Amino acid sequence: MANTKKTISADASNPLGTLVNLWPYMWPEGRADLKARVIWATFYLFLAKFVLLTVPYFFKWATDALNGKLDMAGILPAFLLGAVVLVIALNFTRILQVGLNQLRDALFASVGQYAVRQLAYRTFVHMHQLSLRFHLERKTGGLSRIIERGTKGIETIVRFTILNTVPTLLEFVLTAVIFWVSYGFWYVAVTAVTVALYIWFTVKASDWRIAIRRSMNDSDTDANTKAIDSLLNFETVKYFGNEEMEAKRFDSSMARYEKAATDVWTSLGWLNFGQGVIFGLGTTVMMVMSALAVQRGEQTIGDFVFVNALLLQLSVPLNFIGFVYREIRQGLTDIEQMFELLEVQPEVVDRPDAKPLDIAQGSISFKDVHFSYDAARPILKGVSFDVPAGKTVAIVGPSGAGKSTISRLLYRFYDIQDGSITIDGQDVRDLTQHSLRAAIGMVPQDTVLFNDTIAYNIRYGRPSATEEEVLAAADVAQIGHFISALPDGFETKVGERGLKLSGGEKQRVAIARTVLKAPPILILDEATSALDTTTEHEIQSALDVVSRNRTTLVIAHRLSTVIGADEIIVLRDGRIAERGTHSSLLDQNGLYASMWNRQREAVQAEEQLRKVRESDDLGVVLRGVPAAE
Template sequence: MTMAASATRRSNSANAAPESAVRTVRNLWPYIWPHRRRDLKLRVLVAIVFLVMAKIITVLVPYSYKWATDALGEAGGETASLLAVPVMLVIAYGVGRVMMIGFNQLRDAVFAKVGQHAVRRLANETFVHMHQLSLRFHLQRRTGGLSRVIERGIKGIEVIVRFTILNTLPTILELTLMAAVIAYQFSVSYVGVLAVMVAIYIYFTIRASDWRIAIRREMNESDTDANSKAIDSLLNFETVKYFNNEKLESDRFDRSMSGYETAAVKTLTSLAWLNAGQSVIYTTGMVICMVLSALAVLDGSQTVGDFVMINALLIQLFMPLNFIGTVYREIKQGLTDIEEMFNLLGVAPEIVDKPDAPDLDVAAGAIRFENVSFHYDPDRPILKNISFEVPPGKTVAIVGPSGAGKSTISRLLFRFYDVTGGAIRIDDQDLRDVRQTSLRAAIGMVPQDTVLFNDTISYNIRYGRADATDEEVYEAARMAQIAGFIETLPRGFDSEVGERGLKLSGGEKQRVAIARTILKAPPILVLDEATSALDTHTEREIQAALDTVSRGRTSLVIAHRLSTVVGADEIVVLEAGEIAERGTHGALLDKNGLYASMWERQREADEAEERLRIAQEEEYALAKAGEDADPDRDRDRDAAHEPDAERISR
């Protein structure tokens, strides 16, 4: 039963392959023949003209070779004047070959812009499409594998575009012209031999190439897996070091590369078999035709020039024949590489705007959740009939235990997902009825985990509004209470923050996030546990900056540390996806319910943290007072308390 199932899968795969290839080529055609680009279409036509001229000259060149050979034979030991004719024919032969090569090069030069335009356009569309896909897709993706799919797809586009227009049709044209010349100059029997040889050659090439494509897919999968593991490991460099697991990571990567090595060896071995088989088939056909011509020369029906000409024609024929194998292999491999990219482009965005959806019109900025329900999985509801309102210019906080659904609320407000029940409205406009770009333009976000671009501090702050001036960037940094720190850096605002901002501390990254939100100047502000990962001292400094940002704006604060929301106009307490309590800080403490118990636990934790901090400061003060004049110890202590500015500079 297993063998039958395997055979069925292979049969289904074989039937699906041609259909998949046709679909991929059909998808690619608009990029080869771009709509509304008459200049590129003209380039395609001019390239085809050069191509046809090159093929005609290619077929005619062996005639000059034949005539030169016959002329030399007739001239024998005659005078120099008689030798002028074969010499001129030899020169003509050389000129013909130069013209053939020249037209081919002109064809490639004219078509280059068409091919590169197709590569650029499809690569850009893929990049744009990736940003249009839902958050659910990106949470499930593997960044390294995804980047490899796009990289191979882009290369595959160039291969397919070049070979489709510049090689497939020309090869067919050259074979047709060659067959006509051989039939005219020699006889139909030669054409018959060549037809059988070409048929066997093409059949063998296609079968062998299909076999190699399966190996190529296996190699691509191993390559993607290895690249995914490498990228994932490097992105988690610190975690690898924390747990001393360099050996584990190298072993995982090496196992993936082992699969790639095996598939690569199979690929190269299969290529050797393919080339050997093609040579045997071609040589057999060539020998038969040469024997026929030699016999004809012996009986006087052909000249030596004819013998030389058939040899030249057969050598000339081998080039397009060999190219058939190359074209088929390259197109099949290119289709394999690009297939995944088109599959990626075929993934439909989960969240889409309605046709002719208007922009969000924010007048007051009131937010209202009306009986909102949501689930990622129908069997596991996250939010259950949540209703609350954030009045214009007021601050409402969402608190609750982990897993209560707090962060899901911010994702729904940004419309990363659509609610499964109820509605979310801003100024009485359902978020599902307005354009997503206008919605997100109206909301500023300071997230819990701030990830920065590997660029300068200035770039990361200006990301809030790309057209902001340097003065506006500085003012935003000043309001976020980070301008002073930036000015102590050797390169100031041009300082690089490193991969994901790792050159900055947690508090510094949060201030950059606050600065770019200030620069964006949105009417609505969402603070998603913006200080939960910080120590108490840093939290107080960041909270002061957040209070500045929130002033006069409609603010939704999702908090883990309750001390950050004591001044909120209303606090909504979530538990298991439902509203357990709501009210002001004082009113909720008076209820002595869930919020009061959470507050008490946090107060005890904060007191313990404060006691530990005081003890550490006292221990450090005593050690400093009792230390002797040991320069090495002083240097070690100074390095341990190195200023942030010096650390960033390094």
């Protein structure tokens, strides 16, 4: 799908500017079929307006014919001089006008929906282009509601702008001309004053309602955010029995939404009432003027009916102008947050001369890397190390030392402040992000799966993979037998974020996904730290197979998983405190040795506790067995 790069902004105080920015979506480049639909829809739109203006004339002529005052011989065809025929013609023009309007709507439907699709697509793509920092700070529920309201607002603005605003203004002009030619200046003056007061009041009242609408939108976003967040943390809510607290938080947001929504409808009532009063007074003045003219013999009953019919006909677009203005302003209010999202600039972007990664061996080099998420709190303070091609280097250290930050920088989720990160001598900042990430495979600590089938989640590593390749990847990850034993096999749904699977099963799916991707560089970011000892050993054996002959960077918490690494780097406070092999680091008797001893003691204590529990369980069982007689 084509993706226009034009910057879009929404400003509720400048609807015209927003409409200008939306024009490329209403008149899409390269879509001659849609442009033709716009042209034909516009043609039928204007034709419908001209047909509509004949309705009061037929009403007038039919009235005069019934009253014996019709004087249109030589102007109307002879077959139209009868009252019954004129009544039929009157209603035929009404039907024709409705038909032309529906034809217009049908032709324009695909144009409006294409605009919605284009902007929704652009927003979705833009969300994936934004930095990791943005997504770590976002509120998913509120974000989805902003996009939902924004796309609906776009449809409203596009449809009302093209289909209603211009022809309605044309109808005002034609009505004024008809009054001027047929009845003189004062009818035009009263019409102009009525329309001016009507539009002035509508604009002022609608602007007042915008603030109320914003409040309602904010409350709606807040309620949706709390609902989504609570449902995503369903298990946590259950663990602590806080269903009532979550319900109260949600209800408090809905209470604010209820008040704002009530104010919206109340203000709409006042708006409609004020519009009715203004137009009613204008109609009264003009009908009195016409009635007096009839009494003086200056006008016929048909003229009186004509004035009334034309005013009633004018009330529809007048009321619609108010409605259109309200909807456009409210639509702008709805989409301004969406456009604000589109205006958020990605933190990491490809350089204009960025090149694809040309990977030959896959060696990684960090040279004097400095990085901080916040300038006041440095994370990495001059880190330098190499990962030779086909070798395994492990990064260990206390929590907060900067271990996971290294994997994020290699993926270029963030750009470093100083130093360089290279792959085969190519600075990652000079490469396209797509080619860089295509060369790296990740098995994270917290594996989040799509709410789809196991096959879909494994194939996500390479969507073009065949079924045989998916099966082979599952076997390498030691999960093929488990999947085959499931009733639905690879078509088994894993649930929201993969919650239907255990931690070990999710990790194996993540490994299979990475195996299928077959990247030359592999990152294992604490891939086993959340698993029990038995599952860890099973997963570790699968990881050993996957990392064989690949350049591998291991971010580890459990030191037992990195004993076989070619080099172990110990981070502390953003600097490299120690480095070497497992045995050489133990000989140094420093930070690594201290961490190793603490973890070994913890494992030994856990093993002793397990044996005690098994012994107690055995004693309970034996005490429950009757003594032999």
